[in-house]
Amino acid sequence: MKHKPLSGRTALITGASAGIGYATAEELASMGARVVVTARRSPLLHSLVQAIEAKKGEAKACVLDASNLEQIMRVWEQSVAWAGKLDTVVVNAGRGLAGGLLSSDASQWEQIYKLNVLGAAHLMRLAAEHMVQKGGGDIVVLGSVSGMNISPFSGFYGSSKFAITAAAEALRREVAAKSVRVTVVKPGIVLSEFQDQAGYEPGLAENWQAKFGKLLEPQDIARAIGFVVSQPPHVHINDIVIRPTGQDYP
Ligand SMILES: NC(=O)c1ccc[n+]([C@@H]2O[C@H](COP(=O)([O-])OP(=O)(O)OC[C@H]3O[C@@H](n4cnc5c(N)ncnc54)[C@H](OP(=O)(O)O)[C@@H]3O)[C@@H](O)[C@H]2O)c1
Numbered sequence: 001m002k003h004k005p006l007s008g009r010t011a012l013i014t015g016a017s018a019g020i021g022y023a024t025a026e027e028l029a030s031m032g033a034r035v036v037v038t039a040r041r042s043p044l045l046h047s048l049v050q051a052i053e054a055k056k057g058e059a060k061a062c063v064l065d066a067s068n069l070e071q072i073m074r075v076w077e078q079s080v081a082w083a084g085k086l087d088t089v090v091v092n093a094g095r096g097l098a099g100g101l102l103s104s105d106a107s108q109w110e111q112i113y114k115l116n117v118l119g120a121a122h123l124m125r126l127a128a129e130h131m132v133q134k135g136g137g138d139i140v141v142l143g144s145v146s147g148m149n150i151s152p153f154s155g156f157y158g159s160s161k162f163a164i165t166a167a168a169e170a171l172r173r174e175v176a177a178k179s180v181r182v183t184v185v186k187p188g189i190v191l192s193e194f195q196d197q198a199g200y201e202p203g204l205a206e207n208w209q210a211k212f213g214k215l216l217e218p219q220d221i222a223r224a225i226g227f228v229v230s231q232p233p234h235v236h237i238n239d240i241v242i243r244p245t246g247q248d249y250p
Helices: 019-030 043-052 069-083 108-134 155-178 194-198 204-212 217-227
Strands: 011-014 035-039 057-063 088-091 139-142 180-187 237-242
Touching: 011 019, 011 069, 019 035, 019 043, 019 088, 035 043, 035 069, 043 057, 057 069, 057 237, 069 108, 088 108, 108 139, 108 155, 108 180, 139 155, 139 217, 155 180, 180 217, 217 237
Parallel strands: 011 035, 011 088, 035 057, 088 139, 139 180, 180 237
Antiparallel strands: none
């Protein structure tokens, strides 16, 4: 059988029922990893498992609300039990929110932080403890260009991505010497369910397309994640910014 770059490796991906997470699960599985796919929508996860198995890959679905610490801990234990060990964890589940401090829906602020920051940080901590103990691994965190520049259309959401980017860099410094690579992937505009979930005004995506040209697809980010985690152990791409070619800002 042909050797694949991630043969013998295992990965857990959050937010795998759609968009970047779904594409990343397919990409890592096609590179030979056994994958645990998690999200809230069980039927979509099961379709993904079937799609991976149809290509002779191995996958397990676990329903997870990634903003809930109890569920994160339970799914973590189930995943380690199934996989034996976890080499790669992609901390991807997240959601956007239209508007800045004045114009966004403040009733959603807590949930945004519970998912994009606290849930993500708890999973990063579990993954880092596990990987330090086993002597290495990859933690890939989805940041955003809105987590490095102030977004003109989703500034409050962007603040959650600034926070998790800072937490990821703090973790990188804590575990770099233990062969654990913590990478932040910062996408520009990727067409997915994200825009509807964030509550962006209708037509915004079309306006971006007119201004920036072809926008990114989830597979464009998934390929980059596959590239990052398949580097030799002494090479760490600390962070990576991926924009549609025509996107100047954010
Ligand atoms: N799209 C962009 O332009 C863009 C740009 C920069 C960064 N990002 C970041 O990239 C990541 C993925 O975005 P995407 O574009 O793939 O978005 P998406 O298409 O909306 O997918 C989001 C995924 O997260 C899951 N999710 C949402 N809330 C969850 C919760 N409480 N618990 C568990 N899973 C949850 C969703 O699954 P369920 O609903 O089934 O739970 C879905 O699988 C996010 O962190 C986002 O902030 C996106």
